[in-house]
Every structure is written in C-alpha cells, then in structure tokens.
Amino acid sequence: MNYDVFNGDADGIISLTMLRRAQPLNAELVTGRKRDIALLDRVDAGEGDHVTVLDVSMKTNGAALRRILDAGAKVFYADHHNAGDIPEHPNLEAHINTASEVCTAVLIDNYLDGAYRAWTVAAAFGDNFSAMAHRLAVGHDLPLASLDELGMLINYNGYGGSVDDLLFHPEDLYREVCAFDTPMDFLSKKGRIFKALQKGFREDMATVSGAKVLDETSGGLVIGLQDSASSRRASGTYGNQLAQENPDRAHAILTAQETEAGAGYLVSIRAPLSKREGADRLAMQFETGGGRAAAAGINHLPEKALGDFINAFQSAF
Numbered sequence: 001m002n003y004d005v006f007n008g009d010a011d012g013i014i015s016l017t018m019l020r021r022a023q024p025l026n027a028e029l030v031t032g033r034k035r036d037i038a039l040l041d042r043v044d045a046g047e048g049d050h051v052t053v054l055d056v057s058m059k060t061n062g063a064a065l066r067r068i069l070d071a072g073a074k075v076f077y078a079d080h081h082n083a084g085d086i087p088e089h090p091n092l093e094a095h096i097n098t099a100s101e102v103c104t105a106v107l108i109d110n111y112l113d114g115a116y117r118a119w120t121v122a123a124a125f126g127d128n129f130s131a132m133a134h135r136l137a138v139g140h141d142l143p144l145a146s147l148d149e150l151g152m153l154i155n156y157n158g159y160g161g162s163v164d165d166l167l168f169h170p171e172d173l174y175r176e177v178c179a180f181d182t183p184m185d186f187l188s189k190k191g192r193i194f195k196a197l198q199k200g201f202r203e204d205m206a207t208v209s210g211a212k213v214l215d216e217t218s219g220g221l222v223i224g225l226q227d228s229a230s231s232r233r234a235s236g237t238y239g240n241q242l243a244q245e246n247p248d249r250a251h252a253i254l255t256a257q258e259t260e261a262g263a264g265y266l267v268s269i270r271a272p273l274s275k276r277e278g279a280d281r282l283a284m285q286f287e288t289g290g291g292r293a294a295a296a297g298i299n300h301l302p303e304k305a306l307g308d309f310i311n312a313f314q315s316a317f
C-alpha cells in the first residue's frame with residue numbers, strides 16, 4: 001500500500017502534484033485543512049508499504065513517523081517546518097530544510113531538477129514567499145500575476161475551522177490540480193474551479209473588511225470577526241493583507257467561536273513585518289497559545305480574558 005500524506009495548502013497540494021507528475025503512483029491520500037498537521041497519526045503502514053510526506057512538521061509527526069519506520073515501511077519526507085530530531089533510520093529518505101527562504105515545493109523542485117518550475121513559483125506565492133517566487137521565475141517566461149493569484153487562492157482554500165468550512169476539500173482540489181504539468185494548463189482547462197475560488201475569496205473578503213476594530217494604537221491593531229465560515233476562511237489571508245499594508249504595525253485577528261469551553265475567540269497574531277518577533281511570547285501567556293516569533297495564535301481565548309489579551313498585546317508591541 002502507498003500513502004501520499006500532504007498539507008492541504010498550496011505548498012502541500014502543489015508539491016505532491018509535481019512529485020506525482022514525475023513519479024506516478026496509486027496511493028491513498030491523507031490530508032486535511034491547513035492547520036491539521038498531525039497527519040501521520042492516520043497512517044497505519046508497515047513492511048512493504050511506501051509513505052510520502054509533504055509539508056507537515058516532522059516534529060509534530062515524530063512519534064507516528066518512528067512507529068511507521070519501525071513497522072518496516074519506507075518513508076520519503078520533504079518539509080521546511082520545525083523538524084525536531086530527524087531519526088537516523090535506513091527506511092527514511094528525508095529532505096528537510098528549515099531555512100527561512102525555502103518552502104516544500106522548492107525542495108521538490110530541487111529533487112526534480114526544476115522540471116515543473118511554474119508549479120513551484122505558484123506554490124511559493126501561495127506560501128507567502130513572493131520575493132522567492134520572483135527569483136525562481138527568472139529566465140522562465142511565466143504569467144506571474146496569474147500564478148500569484150492561483151497560489152494565493154489554493155492557500156486560502158485551506159483555511160477554516162473544520163473541513164466543512166472549506167470551498168473544496170483539499171483532497172478533491174488536489175485531484176483536480178494533479179492532472180496538469182503546468183498551472184497554465186490547469187487554468188485553461190479548469191477555469192471553473194479557479195472562478196469558484198475567486199468568487200468565494202471575493203465574498204469572504206467583503207464580509208471581513210467591515211470588521212470591528214477592538215483596539216488600535218500606533219503599534220498595533222486588534223480586529224474582531226463574527227462567528228462564521230466566511231470569517232474562518234478569510235482571517236488568515238486578511239491578516240496577511242493588513243500586515244502588508246501596515247508593515248510597522250502588529251495585528252491580531254479575533255474570530256468569535258463557541259466551543260465546549262464556552263464563548264470566546266480563535267486568535268491569530270502577526271508581529272510587524274518590519275520586526276518579526278514577539279508573537280509567540282504573547283500567545284504563550286495564554287493557556288492554548290503557541291506558534292512562531294513572527295506568527296502565532298491562541299486556539300481559544302475565553303470571552304472574559306479579552307481585556308487581558310488587549311493589555312498584553314499593547315505591552316508586547
């Protein structure tokens with residue numbers, strides 16, 4: 001049995017597309033929304049099985065990876081997130097690079113000697129590596145604006161509170177994308193899917209652009225979004241957009257949610273683009289917080305902790 005395990009964002013979907021164009025293989029697909037990254041927990045592989053893993057942290061999947069390797073399966077693993085300790089195991093082929101200017105599609109591009117460069121450029125745009133996308137395109141005659149929009153839209157499709165929120169299940173979107181050697185072919189043959197993503201994106205962004213300002217200072221902006229699928233889909237891209245328009249300002253987007261723990265917010269924090277630090281320290285002051293210095297989040301901020309959060313945000317930025 002073969003398993004193709006991949007993040008449900010642009011980098012994951014496009015990395016697998018390139019790999020399977022070059023090396024066709026029938027495999028069971030294992031994926032989910034962008035934030036579902038503990039994907040190897042769902043794989044029960046052993047002797048004689050092949051597992052390919054793309055664009056999910058090896059640290060998060062470490063225990064499941066060791067279980068699968070020890071059970072005798074062969075694993076090909078390519079990723080750019082925090083890897084933790086990479087196991088020394090004869091069954092593991094690891095392509096890990098956590099440098100800040102690398103995404104998984106670039107690792108696959110290197111592995112395949114640039115055979116699907118246009119896809120790599122779209123994936124780099126989708127993972128928010130615009131400068132790198134432009135560098136990768138040098139010497140290739142590519143429609144950069146279209147590749148930028150396609151990468152961004154596939155990335156946007158991965159955001160949501162559950163797969164039910166998403167316009168396309170990432171597995172279905174992969175099946176549509178993987179039939180094409182280039183994103184230009186995909187765009188000309190599958191314009192319907194591109195238009196559906198464009199339309200959803202436009203509507204979601206219109207919904208969130210009227211959002212409530214909860215706090216505003218020279219150093220930061222805190223935005224509140226209502227509890228809706230539109231908010232959950234658009235918040236990530238909206239945060240990136242606000243950050244690009246105001247690079248010296250920190251941002252927090254609080255999306256209202258009802259959970260078993262009660263009413264509260266899903267919080268996404270972005271440090272200023274011009275000084276990418278402090279987001280993780282702020283998030284970790286709260287029970288369900290975590291993330292990186294530049295971008296962090298809190299899975300559930302109780303309603304009554306909103307004032308504490310705004311105070312902590314103001315002193316952090």
Ligand SMILES: [Mn+2]
Nearest residue numbers: 011055104127
């Ligand atoms: Mn990625």
